[in-house]
Amino acid sequence: MRMSSVTAGAVALGIAVTAVVVTSVGGASADAVPTCRGDRITVAELAGGCTVSSGTVVLPDGRRFVVPRAGTTVSALPVASTGAGDPGDVSVTNAGRAGLAVRIDHAWSGSPAAIRLQQAAARPVASPHAATSAVAVKAASSCGNKTYTKLGFRWTAPVSWSYNTSGQKAAVAPVIRAGADAWTGAISACGKSVTSAAAERLVGNTTEPIAVSATGGCGASSGTSVIGWGPLKTGTLAVTCVWSRSGVAIEVDQRYSTTAAWSASSTCAGARYDLRGVATHEWGHAFGLGHTAQNSGLVMKPASTTCxxxxxxLGLGDLMGIDALY
Ligand SMILES: [Zn+2]
Structure with a gap:
């Protein structure tokens, strides 16, 4: 039934519906889905099933996500400091005419039709890493825990990324890269050896901004993977955003917190977070691994302590996870 508010009013007034439809409704079609737009689209609005071609979704916790284009999922994967509380992995999927689905850890919200599609396909998320204030743990990652989770995407080509030096306190791209290379090539951990097809390539320095916002959400995909620095909420050490289409990752951006105190040296001392260790965790997200339980003792647990x-x-579950993906 083609009926807009104009035609409904016309019906009430007893005016010929056909004439009104043709002359005053024009191209509006009754099976047209409502549209949401603007820079403050709420999850509650998305629940109405609106389509979104551009704009920004704001989560209840304040994280903001520039809506990806139709058919694309953007995932935000944080790392927390221990004791700071894990803000949770988030994914925002633009399912086109089905609307937008939002997943925060395991809880879905947004358009019911889009949620049904995503639950059927189990798609990726965004992840921050938190910091803990507990006593420093210097032990190696766990060899007694086999768990891992997949975010729902993988790369089909090496990750080509660029580094934005803005905000860095020292030249640390090689340290971040060492975190990536924990997951690539021949890997031995916990008495096992695997060969991972995950790969990365550092293109060079760039001034292009990172599409990870200070809120811990994700900006607009630029098509270029950029890693760098910027403020994040206290307790969040880093956030990785990944864009993917049909399970194939197409861009990853990472923001490391300029608010936290870091160590980039081979040894680590004091109330500082080990950049290489946290980068290893973030690259686990970048390659497609999600969080394990905090008590798993694995690289992919959600929060880190100082040093x-x-x-x-890698621990045993980390090794098994990258082997399963690549
Ligand atoms: Zn994480």
Whole structure:
């Protein structure tokens, strides 16, 4: 039934519906889905099933996500400091005419039709890493825990990324890269060896901004993977955003917090977070791994303590996870 508010009013007034439809409704079609737009689209609005071609979704916790184009999922994967509380992995999927689905950890919200599609396909998320204030853990990652989770995407080509030096306190791209390379090539951990097809390539320095916002959400995909620095909420050490289409990752951006105190040296001392260890965790997200339980002792647990250099080395579940993906 083609009926807009104009035609409904016309019906009430007893005016010929056909004439009104043709002359005053024009191209509006009754099976047209409502549209949401603007820079403050709420999850509650998305629940109405609106389509969104551009704009920004604001989560209840304040994280903001520039709506990806139809058919694309953007995932935000944070790392927290221990004790800071894990803000949770988020994915925002633009399912086109089905609307937008939002997943925060395991809870879905947004358009019911889009949620049904995503639940059927189990898509990726965005992840921040938190910091803990507990006693430093120097032990290597766990060899007694086999768990891992997949975010729902993988790369089909090496990750080509650029580094934005803005905000860095020292030249640390090689340290971040060492975190990536914990997951690539021949890997030995916990007495097992695998060969991972995950790969990365550092293109060079760039001034292009990182599409990870200070709120811990994700900006607009630029098509270029950029890693760099910027403020994040206290307790969030880093956030990785990944864009993917039909399970194939197409861009990853990472923001490391300029608010936290870091160590980039091979040894780590004091109330500082080990950049290489946290980068190892973030690259686990970038390659497609999600969080394990905090007590798993694995690289992919959601929160890090200061000088947790053991996080530079994969644990058993981490090794099994990258082997399963690549
Ligand atoms: Zn994380």
């Amino acid at each position: 947790e250099v053991g996080q530079r080395t």
